[in-house]
Amino acid sequence: MGEFLSLVPKHHGTDRMISQVKKQMATLREEIEKKKLKQKVGGGLTYYVPKAGAAQVAIVGLTNSGRSSLLRTVTNAQVEVTPYPFGTNIPVPGMLPYEDIQIQLVEVPPIVEGSSEGRADGFMRLGLARNADGIILVVDVSRDPLDDFLTVARELANSRILIAEPEGEVEIQRRGGTGIQFVWEGELDGCSQEEVLALLDGYKIRSALVRVRGRVGLEAVEDAIFGNAVYRPTLVVANKIDLPHGADVMKQLRMATEPLEVVETSTTDWNLVDVLGRKLFTLLGIARIYTKEPGKEPAKTPFVVRSGVTVGELARMIHNDFYDNFRYARLWGTSARFPAEKVGLDRRLEDRTVIQLYT
Numbered sequence: 001m002g003e004f005l006s007l008v009p010k011h012h013g014t015d016r017m018i019s020q021v022k023k024q025m026a027t028l029r030e031e032i033e034k035k036k037l038k039q040k041v042g043g044g045l046t047y048y049v050p051k052a053g054a055a056q057v058a059i060v061g062l063t064n065s066g067r068s069s070l071l072r073t074v075t076n077a078q079v080e081v082t083p084y085p086f087g088t089n090i091p092v093p094g095m096l097p098y099e100d101i102q103i104q105l106v107e108v109p110p111i112v113e114g115s116s117e118g119r120a121d122g123f124m125r126l127g128l129a130r131n132a133d134g135i136i137l138v139v140d141v142s143r144d145p146l147d148d149f150l151t152v153a154r155e156l157a158n159s160r161i162l163i164a165e166p167e168g169e170v171e172i173q174r175r176g177g178t179g180i181q182f183v184w185e186g187e188l189d190g191c192s193q194e195e196v197l198a199l200l201d202g203y204k205i206r207s208a209l210v211r212v213r214g215r216v217g218l219e220a221v222e223d224a225i226f227g228n229a230v231y232r233p234t235l236v237v238a239n240k241i242d243l244p245h246g247a248d249v250m251k252q253l254r255m256a257t258e259p260l261e262v263v264e265t266s267t268t269d270w271n272l273v274d275v276l277g278r279k280l281f282t283l284l285g286i287a288r289i290y291t292k293e294p295g296k297e298p299a300k301t302p303f304v305v306r307s308g309v310t311v312g313e314l315a316r317m318i319h320n321d322f323y324d325n326f327r328y329a330r331l332w333g334t335s336a337r338f339p340a341e342k343v344g345l346d347r348r349l350e351d352r353t354v355i356q357l358y359t
């Protein structure tokens with residue numbers, strides 16, 4: 001990237017690109033630092049949190065929004081709740097029990113304005129959200145929840161952690177000297193083809209196959225060039241709902257967070273664990289599949305997969321032999337049209353399916 005930068009002509013038209021490349025270089029340097037940190041620091045005092053349970057969800061928010069309180073209420077974690085700001089400065093994990101599975105929550109130390117530029121361990125803090133399977137974005141309704149949301153959302157967006165599912169996707173295949181050729185399986189949104197060409201040219205991409213799926217803007221083109229954008233399903237938690245708050249500001253919050261779901265919470269709520277568990281389960285698109293041997297009861301512990309996984313994908317996850325020697329499967333429960341339905345490798349599986357694989 002350094003070499004690339006040295007070749008880029010410096011004028012008004014390339015400013016944006018240069019600053020982005022520099023930022024990207026800083027991020028990579030920071031990642032190297034993180035790896036070093038992981039090796040050196042013992043005793044659990046590290047930013048690295050190994051995944052556990054069905055999924056890992058990062059709890060992000062501004063300081064004092066109630067992240068520790070939330071973690072304490074819904075998990076076994078013994079984290080300190082503090083009336084003063086910046087009480088948490090290392091990530092704290094905890095397990096949230098939901099029916100027969102556990103979802104891992106990780107309190108991320110507070111996000112601040114400038115986290116995405118590295119301020120206050122920003123790269124590592126946002127890295128926790130990037131590495132998780134989903135995000136809980138906590139806002140404090142007793143102050144300015146809209147400002148809380150916009151600030152955290154901006155820092156996430158700057159780090160290319162997308163909290164809303166992208167409406168489309170761009171794929172760029174570089175190839176030899178035939179110019180830029182588009183394959184349209186979608187359309188541009190808020191920009192013209194000329195602008196896309198100018199952007200690609202700015203990055204010295206002059207010969208490539210550009211595939212456009214769904215609705216995409218210029219940012220999606222940039223994401224395709226850098227390949228660093230990730231989508232993380234996100235739940236907005238409007239916390240401290242027991243304290244006085246404005247109806248207007250809540251309305252604005254709901255509008256600004258569209259299409260994300262907003263859950264109003266108070267960390268003193270005794271059934272918060274059930275409410276949050278159900279919301280996260282849906283958000284993450286989790287499916288529990290129970291294997292069964294002939295003449296026996298289904299397994300007590302499910303395989304946790306994403307909803308819609310195929311029989312073939314599941315067979316591979318259990319053991320390659322099940323896939324290689326597959327004959328058919330029998331299904332019970334949600335995915336079966338009738339009990340003991342005989343299906344092939346392509347059948348998709350939903351939550352609460354019992355399966356017997358025949359080889």
Ligand SMILES: Nc1nc2c(ncn2[C@@H]2O[C@H](COP(=O)(O)OP(=O)(O)OP(=O)(O)O)[C@@H](O)[C@H]2O)c(=O)[nH]1
Pocket residue numbers: 061062063064065066067068069070080081082083084085086087088089109110239240241242243265266267268
């Ligand atoms: N009334 C009310 N107060 C809450 C609620 N949740 C948290 N608090 C209070 O808010 C303050 C901050 O709570 P924490 O859980 O420490 O907040 P945090 O987001 O972890 O903050 P830092 O880790 O310090 O950045 C404490 O005084 C909590 O008692 C809630 O639902 N209702």
Ligand SMILES: [Mg+2]
Pocket residue numbers: 067068069080081087088107
């Ligand atoms: Mg805290």
